[in-house]
Amino acid sequence: MSAPNQLGSRIREMRRRLGLSQAELAGSELSASYVSLLEAGKRTPSEEVLRGIAKRLNCEPDYLLECLNEDQSASLDLDLQFAELALASGQPKAALESFEASAERAEAAGLPNQRVLAQWGVARAVENLGELEKAAQKYDALLRVRPSERGKVSGFLVVVALCRCLRELGDMDRGIEAAERTLTEMRDLKIIPTVESIELVSTLVGLYAERGDLHTAEYLAQEAIAEAEGLDDRRAVGAAYWNAGLVAHRNGRQQEAAVLVERALAMYSEGDNERAVARLQTAYASVLLQTQPPRPERARDLLEQARTRLEQLGGAVDLAYVETNLARAELQLGDYVAAIEHARSGLDQLGTGHRLQTARALLVLTSAHCERGELDEARRLQETAALHLEASGASRQSAFAWAELAESLTATGDTERALWAYRQSLTQLGHRHVPVAVPAAERPGQGI
Incomplete structure (x- = not known):
């Protein structure tokens, strides 16, 4: 695809109509070679240069400036398409560079819609590179942009992406607040449910499930499925089934979870979102590893x-x-x-920042070293996993990981610390330790 060149074509047409050569049009300020490159679309003139050319062509500067703006806008659209292709083909670094350059060009040209599209691309590329805190900040910034300037970038899409990052970072409260606020605004404005709004509800289901509020998650999951089936959109229904499967999984209903995730996988497989299919395959595999028998x-x-x-x-x-x-x-x-x-x-x-997932990987590593009899290495990994768990804010996920750590400590013979880890697990599930008064006659060494 070649770059748009309405401006060069218009200048060449007017010059020929007036019978001027390229050298005559260039005058003393420019060169004939510059005019040739300009007409070929290989140079972008400044506004001052364009006004001088307009004067020699006996036309209003705005007649040429409108072409320049259209060319810049079309050229930016082309660059954004290439950046999207790079991101979709697994080249986030190249995509990031292209999106950042496009954002600067759009800002300089005063094109707010393309600037927001480029910033949306920057945020997604940063997320793909694993810099989740930085990506969350960029999504937050996009939500502060006026809706009229967002253009094709839906607020629902931005909030879903923000919540996805916050969930991975373990900041469930912040994610729930952002999703609830957006859905409340939608209801206040009486906006009918859309595919994107249902995906946001489904994302909220996942956040509540990870935080440990399974009652709310269950209710919202059923609501999302009902709304999605009413839209008769397979993508929306797939998203609703996906997160309903997560809730069933967290509730220990592994067979039901497997059925729901299978349905979601079948629906996404009919579309072109290969990344979503892969993530569902991962979720399904996780369920299969925890069914009985696995x-x-x-x-x-x-x-x-x-x-x-x-x-x-x-x-x-x-x-x-x-x-x-x-x-x-x-x-x-x-x-x-x-x-x-x-x-x-x-x-x-x-x-950095992936505290819970890091802890999970460390605990699997611990188990493998235990099975190989490498207990010193296993204990070292356990300590590191414990530090990551203490810093995590995902209570229910963290509870399961603490329990896994307790089992690992038991396997290495550290029963005292295993008891401590089990207590940490119970604390994450809402249990608070209350000292029990033991009658003096029943205390060790205090009998008759």
Whole structure:
């Protein structure tokens, strides 16, 4: 695709109509070669230069300026399309550079809609690179842009992306607040449900489930499914089933979770969102690893398919989830060396801030070293996992991870710290330790 050149074509047409050569049009301020490049669309003149050319062509400057603006806008659209292709094909660094350059050009040209599109691309590229806190800040900034300047960038899409980052960072409260605020505004304005609003409700379901409020999550999941089925849109229904499956999974209903995630996977597979399909395959594999009995072979097959997709399309966090689950599958299959390799690979994919997922990968690594009899290394990893868990804000997820740490400590013979870890798990689930007064006659050494 070639760059738009309405301005060059208009200048050439008017020059020829007046019988001027390129040198005559250039005058003393420019050169004939510059005019030639300008007419070929290989130079972008300043406004001052354009006014001088308009004077020699006996036309109003605005007649040429409107072409310049249209050319700049069309050229930016072209650059944004290439940046989107780079992002979609798994090249987030190249996409980031292109989006950032486009944002600067749009700002300089006074084109707010293209500037916001470029900023939206910057935020997504940063997220794909695993810099979630930075991405969340950029999504926050987009939400402060006036709706009239957002153009094609829906507020719902931005909030869903923001919540996705906050969920990975363990900041469930902030994510819930952002989603609830947007949905309240939608209801106040009497906006009818759309595919994007249902995806936001589904995202909210996931946030409540991760925070441990499974009652609210269950209610919202059923509401999302009802609204999605009313729209008769497979993408919306798929999103609703996906997060309803998460709720069932968190509630320990693994068979129901598997059915819901299978339905979501079938619906997304009919579309062109390969990244969503891969993430669903990862979620389904995670459920299969926790069913009774577990199905590690099937889970591994799904995870290998997901990894193939995500190596081309996904971000670092997506790949980290795949690698951690592959480590779990290999652990169940008894290949401890492979489990260690996958867990290490998952840790390598994660940047700073991924406290909960880092802890999970460390705990899988701990189990593998325990099985190999490498208890000193296992204890070191346990300590590191505990530090990450203490910093995590995802209470229910953290509770399960603390319980896993307790089991790991028990396996290495550290029963005192295992008891401490179990208490941490109960605390995350809302239990508060209350000292019990023991009658003196029943205390050790206090009998008759």
